[in-house]
Amino acid sequence: MAHPDYLTDLASTVFENLESQHDWTLLESHTHKQSSLPESSKTLLPRPLLTGLPPKRLYLHPDDQVELVKTHATYTVDETPEMEWVVPMHLNEQFTLKQLAEVFDSLEMPEPLAEGRCKRLLMAIVHDDSTVVYYFVHDGIVKPRQN
Amino acid sequence: MTSSSPRPHVRISKAANRYLVFDIDDVMYLRRNHNICSVFVGTMPQAPQQSAFMGLPIELMAEEAQVLVEKNVAFVVDDSNYHPARIAAAGPQDRQYLDAVKTVTSDAQRSMREQTEARKAMYANKGTTPAAATTTKNSPVTREAPEAWMATLTTSGALLTPSPGQDEQLASVDVPASYPLYAHLQDKGYFMMPGLRFGCDYNVYPGDPLRFHSHFQATGFQWNEDINLLDLVTGGRLGTNVKKSFLIGGRVESEEQHKDNTDATRDVRAFSIEWAAM
Numbered sequence: 001m002a003h004p005d006y007l008t009d010l011a012s013t014v015f016e017n018l019e020s021q022h023d024w025t026l027l028e029s030h031t032h033k034q035s036s037l038p039e040s041s042k043t044l045l046p047r048p049l050l051t052g053l054p055p056k057r058l059y060l061h062p063d064d065q066v067e068l069v070k071t072h073a074t075y076t077v078d079e080t081p082e083m084e085w086v087v088p089m090h091l092n093e094q095f096t097l098k099q100l101a102e103v104f105d106s107l108e109m110p111e112p113l114a115e116g117r118c119k120r121l122l123m124a125i126v127h128d129d130s131t132v133v134y135y136f137v138h139d140g141i142v143k144p145r146q147n
Numbered sequence: 148m149t150s151s152s153p154r155p156h157v158r159i160s161k162a163a164n165r166y167l168v169f170d171i172d173d174v175m176y177l178r179r180n181h182n183i184c185s186v187f188v189g190t191m192p193q194a195p196q197q198s199a200f201m202g203l204p205i206e207l208m209a210e211e212a213q214v215l216v217e218k219n220v221a222f223v224v225d226d227s228n229y230h231p232a233r234i235a236a237a238g239p240q241d242r243q244y245l246d247a248v249k250t251v252t253s254d255a256q257r258s259m260r261e262q263t264e265a266r267k268a269m270y271a272n273k274g275t276t277p278a279a280a281t282t283t284k285n286s287p288v289t290r291e292a293p294e295a296w297m298a299t300l301t302t303s304g305a306l307l308t309p310s311p312g313q314d315e316q317l318a319s320v321d322v323p324a325s326y327p328l329y330a331h332l333q334d335k336g337y338f339m340m341p342g343l344r345f346g347c348d349y350n351v352y353p354g355d356p357l358r359f360h361s362h363f364q365a366t367g368f369q370w371n372e373d374i375n376l377l378d379l380v381t382g383g384r385l386g387t388n389v390k391k392s393f394l395i396g397g398r399v400e401s402e403e404q405h406k407d408n409t410d411a412t413r414d415v416r417a418f419s420i421e422w423a424a425m
Contacts, residue, residue, distance in 0.1 A: 022425055058423060091380075094373040097397050101416055122423055125376055134423035135383045141335070142419040143353070143362045144392040 003031060003048050011048040014088035014124040017132045018052055027052040034108055046102040050086040057081050059136060062145050085121040104139040118142055157221035159212050161318040166207040174205055182338045183211050184356060208341065210329040213320040225318035325367025327398035331415035345385060363394040370400040379420060387422035394419050
């Protein structure tokens with residue numbers, strides 16, 4: 001079992017974009033769910049996914065932001081980036097809520113989420129001229145960041 | 148508000164596929180207790196072309212009307228059927244009320260006429276005693292049919308609409324496909340306003356819109372409906388520019404579950420989208 005070629009190619013495009021344009025490190029691509037099973041019997045992910053570490057923190061929950069403003073520590077967060085999940089997509093694709101839910105359900109978080117927080121991923125949308133735009137998608141109703 | 152006596156149901160008039168609430172008490176009740184503010188659409192009778200600072204009635208979205216019906220705090224009446232039926236079926240109580248209005252009106256007209264005549268008489272016979280002018284007051288006056296209703300009665304009890312009887316036919320509400328998302332957000336205590344301003348189905352406020360900016364622009368989708376990525380990019384980009392999240396969501400349809408599951412607030416899954424600024 002493997003993903004169709006266009007999905008694999010899409011993933012490698014985004015991989016290179018993150019590595020070369022955005023200076024991400026520890027990039028990995030994932031095709032199957034993490035498990036100790038042999039390669040042949042692992043479950044295939046709904047789509048190929050990437051993980052990586054951005055050079056600085058990409059997302060700060062508004063509640064954390066408020067706490068940090070109180071302690072005047074807003075600049076220290078930049079220095080502690082978090083691993084992000086990335087789902088590569090092409091602009092001409094269509095998706096459904098069901099597919100999005102399946103992608104979220106297949107994500108395994110390394111550590112349990114804090115109270116009231118949801119999973120998030122970065123949706124990387126690729127266009128033919130190799131433009132890639134990134135959007136955060138949260139698995140739930142998450143209030144917007146204050147900026 | 149004391150909870151000792153149950154509040155009468157809110158009456159929603161359905162006229163030309165619009166859902167209207169005319170009672171200011173109902174409007175305040177909905178805003179305080181059911182996070183529904185909706186849009187004022189009424190003009191002053193003297194200024195029918197008014198387009199700002201509108202007043203009663205408020206026009207509810209179909210989703211709002213449906214949510215209130217499902218919460219059992221309101222009922223929807225089709226006004227185009229209701230009015231003719233009620234006029235045709237006027238009972239003795241209503242006739243009594245109309246007669247009372249006519250009596251009070253004609254009395255008022257009579258006393259006005261008497262005053263005018265007395266004044267005329269006073270000007271005509273200057274020099275005569277005012278007692279002469281007042282004699283007309285006691286003269287018998289023939290009662291005429293009133294030209295117009297000039298009187299305001301102290302009670303309007305007879306005009307009050309009774310709560311829906313069992314025989315009364317209630318109008319149905321045609322909700323759009325995004326209803327499950329609306330009901331879900333409404334259940335969580337958010338205030339929703341029409342989404343025209345930000346190109347979505349609903350603007351979602353975390354509290355009363357007079358106190359808060361909206362947090363989300365929400366658009367409902369079917370569970371298996373194709374969504375163009377460009378729509379998502381457009382919504383996400385616009386939302387970030389106006390400090391909002393773009394919220395998409397819909398009712399989860401799993402294989403074992405039947406489509407006629409009526410509880411719309413359950414089983415809704417929503418996703419918030421923000422530009423990642425990279």
